[in-house]
Amino acid sequence: MKDLSTSRDGDAERVATSPAMIAAEPDGAPRIAVLDILRGIAILGILFMNINDMGGSLYASFDDIRHFGWTTQDQIAWWLREVIANGTARCMLEMLFGAGMVILTDRAAELAGTRVVMKRYYARNLLLFAFGVVHILILLWPGDILHTYGLAALIAFLFRGLRPRLLLTIGLSAAALQFAGGTYGYVSTTQTQAQVAAIESAQRAGRPVTAADRTLLTKVAEGAARRARTKAEDAARIAAEDKARTGSFMTWAAYQWSVIAYLQSRGLELVFVWEAAGVMLIGAALYRLGILQGGRSRAFYARMTLIAYGIAIPLRMIGAAEQMRFDTAPKTLWATAEVSRLAMTLGHVGAVHLLVGTIVGARLLRPFAAAGRTALSLYVLQTIIGLWILFPPFALGLYGEFGWAALMGIALAINIGLLWLANAYLRAFNIAPVEWAWRSLLERRD
Secondary structure (H helix, E strand, C coil), rough: CCCCCCCHHHHCCCCCCCCCEEEECCCCCCCEEEHHHHHHHHHHHHHHHHHHHCCCCHHHHHCHHHHHCCCCCHHHHHEEEEEEEEHHHHHHHHHHHHHHHHHHHHHHHHCHHHHHHHHHHHHHHHHHHHHHHHHCCCCCCCCCHHHHHHHHHHHHHCCCCCCCCHHHHHHHHHHHHHHHHHHHHHHHHHHHHHHHHHHHHHHHHHCCCCCCHHHHHHHHHHHHHHHHHHHHHHHHHHHHHHHHCCCCCCHHHCCCHHHHHHHHHCCCCCHHHHHHHHHHHHHHHHHHCCCCCCCCCCCCCHHHHHHHHHHHHHHHHHHHHHHHCCCCCCHHHHHHHHHHHHHHHHCCCCHHHHCCCCCHHHHHHHHHHHHHHHHHHHHHHHHHHHHHCCCCCCCCCCCCCCCHHHHHHHHHHHHHHHHHHHHHHHHCCCCHHHHHHHHHHHHHHC
């Protein structure tokens, strides 16, 4: 392992308190320290989103959040996770992936033509896709993001040369489409429910019901029946998952593969790739504008943080309250989910830049740079710890034993351990194992 030398790069110990400070990679490529901090925060943050799918039913995470437990503590933990964290770690990683694309390809373009750059970048991300497939099929993690990012990067690369404004316009297309579709769904559902209420009121008053009214009532009844069937199917899937994941290794493995097949059969991968590619383009634009790497003033980041949180927090609080009603009323989050996710992530980015510009904040965030440099390895370790040690039907066998509050506490404890491990590891080595394998395979190919 030629890159796993025991010599330590001195710059790796220091974290930038200004955007100009950079740490050096073993191959001489520049690493902007604040981007490593953001990446470290994101990769650890993603465990808070995944721990419930490891320690409990993946289907319940989407279909019945009360299945994990719904004590007051669980409700608070879920609410905090939903408002502060949901989707933001993934979003930040996607933005950083876009920034990394600019850094890698711009540097290479100075030395070679576009075709050479494209060939190397595509090879890099096809290999990342392969790592993701291994993560899914061998480590049995249906929620893998590596394969999605590997595919999304192939698309994002095609737009890398556009001006920031165009990158932002294209990148925001998914959010715009969801906002439009969600708004239509919200308005149409609200109108339909109002019409049904008026018809039922007329019936109670003894007024005649028109043919159009009967058609609408039939349509609504059919929709309610479909929802009831779907709810029953969801409950059956959750029960089957609980049984399989507390059985034997074979029942667990077979069910994990069936979940993977089910998710792929629903065509969700296209949505995930589109979302990821779009946010990568947003990240590329933010990097070209000097925002992600800390090239703007403290006043800029203060305004950015206040505006982003000012948009995201109210929208997410409303969305969380809507979900906690557990009813069939229309929900604003149908329209605002992606907008609020992007805004909350930008708020987090701005807050990090404000913190890293202070002595106390820089000291507090310094350890996360090591997590950013070892992000791939930490991501795989999260799966090994959660899926193969804590919650499988063998080993500790703790699946289904914890509610939301306890699961968030477990994720925090794991992350503290991983953060310590990343820093200890980089005191001895220059590159983490999975990162080393990725780079070595690319170098061997070249």
